[in-house]
Amino acid sequence: MSVELQITPSEYAARVAGVRRLMAEAELDAIVVWGRGGGTIERYGNVLYLCGHYAVFPTIRDVPGVWSDRGYAAVVVTADELVLCSEDVDAEPIGATRHLALDGRTGGSLGELVGEALRGGSGLRIGVVGSDTMTAKQLAAVDRATEGLRRGALVLADDLVETVRSIKSDTEIALLRRAGEIGNRALTAGAEFLVPGARETDAVAAMVAELTRNEAVMANAFVYTFGADAPGIPTPPTYSNRVLQAGDLFTVDLTGAYRGYFFDFARSRVVGAEPTAAQEAAYRLARTSIDAAADAAKPGATVGDLARAADELLAEGGYDFEHAEFQAGGHGLGLGFEAPWIRPENDRPIEVGMTLALERFVVMGGTAATFERNVVITADGAVDLAPVLDLW
Numbered sequence: 001m002s003v004e005l006q007i008t009p010s011e012y013a014a015r016v017a018g019v020r021r022l023m024a025e026a027e028l029d030a031i032v033v034w035g036r037g038g039g040t041i042e043r044y045g046n047v048l049y050l051c052g053h054y055a056v057f058p059t060i061r062d063v064p065g066v067w068s069d070r071g072y073a074a075v076v077v078t079a080d081e082l083v084l085c086s087e088d089v090d091a092e093p094i095g096a097t098r099h100l101a102l103d104g105r106t107g108g109s110l111g112e113l114v115g116e117a118l119r120g121g122s123g124l125r126i127g128v129v130g131s132d133t134m135t136a137k138q139l140a141a142v143d144r145a146t147e148g149l150r151r152g153a154l155v156l157a158d159d160l161v162e163t164v165r166s167i168k169s170d171t172e173i174a175l176l177r178r179a180g181e182i183g184n185r186a187l188t189a190g191a192e193f194l195v196p197g198a199r200e201t202d203a204v205a206a207m208v209a210e211l212t213r214n215e216a217v218m219a220n221a222f223v224y225t226f227g228a229d230a231p232g233i234p235t236p237p238t239y240s241n242r243v244l245q246a247g248d249l250f251t252v253d254l255t256g257a258y259r260g261y262f263f264d265f266a267r268s269r270v271v272g273a274e275p276t277a278a279q280e281a282a283y284r285l286a287r288t289s290i291d292a293a294a295d296a297a298k299p300g301a302t303v304g305d306l307a308r309a310a311d312e313l314l315a316e317g318g319y320d321f322e323h324a325e326f327q328a329g330g331h332g333l334g335l336g337f338e339a340p341w342i343r344p345e346n347d348r349p350i351e352v353g354m355t356l357a358l359e360r361f362v363v364m365g366g367t368a369a370t371f372e373r374n375v376v377i378t379a380d381g382a383v384d385l386a387p388v389l390d391l392w
Contacts, residue, residue, distance in 0.1 A: 005174055007169075007172075009094055019077055020077065022164065023079075023127070027125060029125050030077065030078045030121070031160060032128050032146075033047060033074060033075040034074050034128065034130035037073070039059075040219075043133055044130050044335075044338075045260065046075070046129055048335060050075050050161070053073055053091050055073045058071055062104070062137075067087065067104035068087065068104030068108060069110045072086075072138070073091075074086075080097075083097060085102070086101060086110070087110070100117060109138070111140075115142075115149070118146060126146055127154070127155040127156070127157030128142065128158075159339060162332075162339045166351075167352075167353040168376070169353075172355075173376055176262070176334070179258040179385075180263045182211060182256070183211075183256060186208075186254060186256065187389055187391065188210075190204065190206045191203070195271065196271060197244070199240075201240065204239045207254060208221075216256050216257060218256045219257055221253070225250050227271075230245075233325070244272075245272075246272035249279050252266070252267060253361075261335060262337070264333060264359070266372035268369040268370050269391040282362045282369040283371070285313070286362040289310040289313045289317075290358045290359065293307070294382045297350055298377075298381040299381075302349055302350065303342060303343070303349075304347055306342055307343050308344050318364060323363075326361060329343070330358040331357055332355065332356060333374055337357070340354070342356070350377055358372065
C-alpha cells in the first residue's frame with residue numbers, strides 16, 4: 001500500500017506535541033522558532049516542520065516604509081498555543097491557534113509580533129530555536145520584545161526541534177525515498193557527460209535538468225576534478241567550463257530536495273580511462289568506510305559506534321583526519337542537514353526512523369574520491385533510501 005506524500009494535520013499536531021514534551025523537560029515555558037526562506041528550501045526547516053508555512057519572498061534587508069523581515073517567519077510555541085508570526089498576510093499555517101501578520105509598510109518587526117504572541121505572560125523562561133537563521137537585528141528585536149515577559153536571558157535551544165525531527169514518520173520516509181530516487185536519476189543523467197571533451201558544466205546542467213523534470217530543486221553541486229590539468233579543490237567549490245580529460249577523477253556532492261525533503265549523494269568517476277592505483281585506493285577507502293558505518297547502524301548502537309566503525313578503517317588506510325574537508329562522517333537528513341552528526345563522541349542511541357547521510361571524502365596519493373549513502377534505520381538495521389548508484 002503506497003503512502004500518500006502529504007503531511008497530514010494530525011502529523012503536524014504530533015510534531016508539536018513532541019516539541020512540547022521536550023520543552024517541559026528543558027523547563028521552557030515558550031520557544032521562539034525562527035526560519036528563513038526566500039528561495040526553494042527553508043533554512044533551517046523548523047517553521048515548515050511545525051506548521052507547513054514557508055516564507056517565499058526573497059530574503060532582503062529592511063527598507064523602512066516598504067517592508068520588514070521579508071523572507072523570514074517565526075513560530076511561538078507555548079503549552080497551549082502555536083502562533084505563526086510572518087510577513088505573509090495570506091499565510092494559512094496548519095494547526096496554528098493564531099497568525100500574526102506583519103505589515104512592513106507601517107513599521108514593526110517579527111520580533112515585536114513575538115512579544116505580542118506572548119503578551120500577558122510573566123516570568124517566562126523562553127528559548128530560541130534557529131538562531132543561525134536570524135540576523136543580529138532580529139535577535140535583538142526578540143530580546144527587547146520579551147524583556148518584560150521573561151525571567152533571565154533568552155535560552156539558546158537550537159537542538160530542541162531538531163531532536164523531534166530526527167525520527168521520521170512513514171510519510172517523511174516516503175518523501176525521502178522519492179527524493180533519493182530523483183537524486184539517482186540526476187546523477188545518472190550527469191554521468192552521460194563524464195567523457196573526454198565534455199565540460200564539468202555539461203554534467204551539472206544535465207543533473208539540474210533531471211531534477212527540474214521531476215519537480216525537485218538543487219541545493220548544491222560541489223564539484224572537484226583531480227587530474228594533470230585539473231584544479232583539485234577550488235575556492236569556492238564550484239563547477240566550471242573546463243574540458244574533462246581522459247584519466248581525470250571527477251567528484252560531485254549533489255544535494256537537492258523534493259517537497260522540502262533532501263537527498264545528499266556524493267559520487268566519483270574516472271573519465272574515459274581505467275582508475276589508477278591511487279584513484280582506486282582513495283575510492284575504496286571512502287566506500288568501505290561508509291559501508292562499515294552503515295553495517296554498524298542498528299538500534300542499540302550509538303551514533304559514535306557508527307563513526308568509530310568508519311574511522312578505524314580510515315585510520316588503517318592512512319586517512320588524514322586533521323585536514324579532512326568535513327569533520328564528521330555524515331549527518332541526519334530530512335528538511336535539510338540535521339542532527340545527529342556522525343562523530344565518535346556522539347553517544348545518542350540509534351533509533352528506528354532515523355534517516356542518515358553517511359559520507360566521506362578521501363584525499364590521498366595526489367587524488368581524491370568520495371562516497372555517500374542515504375539510509376533509514378529499521379528494526380533490522382540501515383536500509384538505503386534509494387538503490388546505491390555506483391558510478392565508479
